[in-house]
Amino acid sequence: MILVELRKLIRRPRTWLTIGLLTALPTIVAIFLATTKVAPRPGEGPAFLSAVLANGALYPAAALGIVLPIFLPVAVAVIAGDSVAGEASAGTLRYLVCRPVGRTRLLVAKLVSVIVFVLLAVVVVAGVGYLVGTQLFGSGPLSSTSGTSLSTTQATLRTILAVGYVGFSMLGVAAVAMFLSTVTDSALGAALGALALLVTSQVLVLLDAAASVRPYLPTRYWLAFVDLFRDPVLWRDVGRGFALQAVYVAVFLAAAWANFATKDVAS
Amino acid sequence: MMAPDVTLAIATTGLSKRFGAVLAVDAVDLAVPTGARYGFLGPNGSGKTTTLRMLLGLVFASGGSIEVLGQPMPRQARSVLAQVGALVEGPAAYGHLCGRANLELMDAAGPGAPRRTRRARIDAALERVGLDAVGRRPVKAYSLGMRQRLGLAAALLRAPRLLILDEPTNGLDPQGIHEVRELLLELNYGGTTIFLSSHLLAEVEALCTTVGVVDRGRLVVQDELAALRRLTGNVVVGTPDAERALALLDGRLAHREADRIWVQADDPARLNAELVAAGVRVADLRAERRSLEDVVLAVTTHGSDRIAGGTRIAGSTR
Known part of the structure; x- marks a missing residue:
């Protein structure tokens, strides 16, 4: 079933259109x-942008910083919100369930497909x-944001870590959108619900009264x-962010499973 | 009623479903004999589709039990449903993919579908429903009839022992309806039990061996079609000499419409001999049977889609 979901993801023009748009924005900025x-x-402005003129090798991190606040979570919310609700509104959900594909199995396959999409998007x-x-700015001497110099290996490793962290950060959004996707038959409704949570969160983060x-x-x-x-790497917030996302993912996936496994498929 | 020793492809006892305050399905005891062609009839909103969805594990029952192919549902859904083909409330497919790709994905999604035979099974199913030459165009460019055929192909893909079909001829032209009927008969002769939900009485009458009728959630009739369509005790006679026939049959006449008369008689052959002996020319003569429509109208109320509060439409009989 996981392979089937991945085939659906890959064969869907929307997947590639979304990733194309995601890469277009940092390219335009560059x-x-x-x-x-x-x-x-x-x-x-977005992180790293001041440094990339000197060194193009930092641009992957800058590109992530550009798409992270809005564009990437919107894309993830749309794809994850569509996961179950999209099948329901297309009518294919009833055929999957009586094919039969176990409901837990279906949900896991959908989750894997969303994770693959997130990773694919972030890596691309x-x-x-x-x-x-590197084409537009050339690669000069590498330096960390603290001003010390970084070896190419170190920079590559840190970029890979950043890709992983950004990808993992998106899973919280994905879990919320997937949960809402099992609640409603409207893919748009599920995506909007998840985005509403994100916008609220981003507003409150900036609000001292909500400290x-x-x-x-x-x-x-x-x-x-x-x-x-x-330099040295500041692990504290990364670790907390990781743990917090893990909690969001666990809670909302459990809710999604509990809801979907006992739900009447009436679409 | 059905003999109790017949093996049943579908058996429910006290099957009920409540949506909030509404009892959509109320203590339904379905008995679908293995090998039957079962017609499930009822007005719109009578609980047909909800019942069907419970049989397929889509909707969870509020009460009662379900056995499909001898196994409890939804507990054994994985092994039961792998042997069932279904068409529920219209076909559905991924619009951006072609029909064949849709069948491949659905087939690969569940159990009981060896990959080795997939291509051959898809070819056979597409040919059976008359879509073998459709090519690679995406499903969103299909007509309603083609989608319906694709839905049927998906149901037939794994040579199911039981077919559960909801309005299978929806969107098909008369030729297509005929083809589907022939196809279902052929599958049934090959041993497939067919459970067909419909509100088209003619379709059920032409195809089914057994009929169940639901009304407002309750199963009000369940019997073999032949038993339901019993003789009314009248013989219908068509004759150009209606006046002479009337004089002859004085007292036995039930009804007359122009040169067609309804006569109370047990033996059509004797009546025919009597008429001919008296010099009445008989154009046609047959024993009258109750139509399925009479049976259904006698036990059902109007559908939930009828909102008007007044009396029934003039001229309709009850």
Whole structure:
């Protein structure tokens, strides 16, 4: 069943369109930077952008920083929100369930397919970021955001870690969207629900009055991947972000399973 | 009623489903004999589809038990449903893929479908439903009839022992309806039990051996079609000499419409001899049977899609 879901993912034009759009944004940003040579001042704008003019090899991390706040979570919410609700509204869910595909099995396959999509998207964004970055800015001497120099191996390793962290950060969104996808038959409704949670979280993160709940907000530690490029690596927020996402994933997947396994398929 | 020793492909006892305050299915005892062609009839909203969905493990029953192919549902869904082909409330497919790719995905998704034979099984199923030459166009470009045929092909893919079909001829033209009927008969002669839900009385009458009728969630009739269509005790006579026949049959006449008369008689052959001996020309003569429509109208109320509060439409009989 997992293979079937992956085949569906791969054969779906929407998958590639989404990934194409995700890579287009950092590419456009890179072109503007390369032609104007006007970099945002350090500490302003998306992470790393001030540094990439000097060194294109940092552009994968910059590209992740560009798509992370809005574009990537929107794409993940749309794909994950569609996972069960999309089948329900197309009518194929009833044929899958009486094929028979066990409901737990179906949900696991959907989850794997969403994870593969997230990883694919993040890896493609980082990969294209590297190509675009090194082509447009050239690769100069590598340095961390703390100013010390990094070897190529270190930079590569940290980029891979960042890709993994950003990918994992998206799984919380995916789990929420998948849960809502089992609740409603509307893929759009599920995606919007997950996005509403994210927007709320992002607003509250910036609100000092909400400081008491800040550590539990799903988007709180998203940008902690930047810490992976400090020297020495600042693990604290990365670790917390990882743990927090794991809790969100566990809770919402359990809810999704409990709901879907006992639900009447009436679509 | 059905003899109790017949093996049953579908058996439910006290099957019920409650949606909030509404009892959609109320203590239904289905008995579908193995090898039968069972017609499941009822007005819209009478609980046909909910019952069918419970048989397939899509909807969970609120009460009662279900056995399909001798095994409890939904507990044994994995082994039972692998031997069942289904068409539920219209076909569904991934619109951006071609019909063949859809069948491949569905086949690969569940148990009981060896990959080795997949291509041959898909070819055979597509040919059976008349879609073998459809090519690679995506399903979103299919007509309603083609989608219906693809849905049937999906149901036939693994040579199921039981076919559960909801309105299988929906969207088909008369030629297509005829083809589907022939196909279902052929499968049934090959040993497949057919459970067909429909509100088309003519379709059920032409195809089925056994009939169940639901009304407002309750199973109100379940019997063999031949038993339901029993003789009314009248003989219908068509004759150009109606007046002479009337004089002859004084007192036995039930009804007359122009040169067609309904006569109370047990033996059509003797009546025919009597008429001919008296010089009445007989154009046609047959023993009258109850139609399925009479049976169904006698036991059902109108469907839930009828909202009007007044009396029934003039001219309709009850």
